[in-house]
Amino acid sequence: MPHPITAALLTWYSAKARNLPWRDSKNPYFIWLSEVILQQTRVDQGLKYYHHFTETYPTVLHLAKASEDEVLRSWQGLGYYSRARNLHAAAQQIVSSHHGQFPTSYEAIRNLKGVGDYTAAAVASIAFSLPYPAVDGNVNRVISRLFCVDQDPLSTQGKARIKALSSELLSLERPGTFNQAMMELGATVCKPRNPLCDQCPVNMFCEAYRLRTTERYPVKKAKADSQTLRMLYIIPEDSEGFTYLRRRSEKGIWQGLYEFPLIHLPWPPPQSEPPPAELLQEHFPSLDGTILRISEEYTHLLSHRKLLIRFLQLKVETLNESPDFIQVALSDLNQFALPRAITRFLSEL
Ligand code: SF4
CATH class of the missing domain: 3.90.79.10 (Nucleoside Triphosphate Pyrophosphohydrolase)
Known part of the structure; x- marks a missing residue:
């Protein structure tokens, strides 16, 4: 039996999820592209780039064969150009180390250039249904509020706590959908300011909502101003x-x-x-x-x-x-x- 929060979240997601092109796909290359493009980029801005990349470089081989200059030109306007360089380098890595096939294990995905825990978990769970919770800023916020986590999610202890709680909630049958649902909830309902708790599918389980303390979470460690x-x-x-x-x-x-x-x-x-x-x-x-x-x-x-x-x-x-x-x-x-x-x-x- 899934956790009641998980069940409520999945039901809500199947009814309310935004219709985004990468969500129709199980292609790990497209999912990876979307994840990299959407880091530090709004969805409406990222969409145009996602279409451009999938049309210009329809497979990982096309991306690997392009010159870095071409890829950087395609990336123009998105900022954080190291993402484009890493994307290109990782595509070449897939060709040289994986015979051009997108790797299918979490560890191998995590080993690609520029891929961190979050992206590896997102791609592994969405494309291959592997049971890894993908924890980004949205998920940190949702979990912190659901369970009134008193540690800063960026601290070592906070990270471990949030990861443990997300793993507990993770749907083993549909880990990819669960991860996307958590991110969607954070992006559209459990927003940083003024969360829409009245419309939230899991408000009956939310500790911060019950205690009227949502604005306290996620906790931010006071920065010692040693500077x-x-x-x-x-x-x-x-x-x-x-x-x-x-x-x-x-x-x-x-x-x-x-x-x-x-x-x-x-x-x-x-x-x-x-x-x-x-x-x-x-x-x-x-x-x-x-x-x-x-x-x-x-x-x-x-x-x-x-x-x-x-x-x-x-x-x-x-x-x-x-x-x-x-x-x-x-x-x-x-x-x-x-x-x-x-x-x-x-x-x-
Ligand atoms: S009830 Fe409010 S604070 Fe709790 S998870 Fe939902 S939106 Fe976030």
């Missing part, structure tokens, strides 16, 4: 015009360059932050002086970091000897290799 750093540089100046510098020895940004005393501030900024004088006292108690100015916040972009930097200018009577810092005349700063973020500020002074 943004907040920094406060202290520029002390004694009565003789000297300041402190230190050489950054730690690995990471600006290794080997010189910088002023630095206080790292938390990101995101806390609700209330101690005033600068307190921060100074906490981090550099020996720097006892008068705060002259605190700069505006400078944004400095590195390849994968964003730095938010302020500079605090401090007048001190004397600079004590320090094992961490060297004393440098402010007028000699240009003799030291300083990060661009610092020289930019100095040049504006």
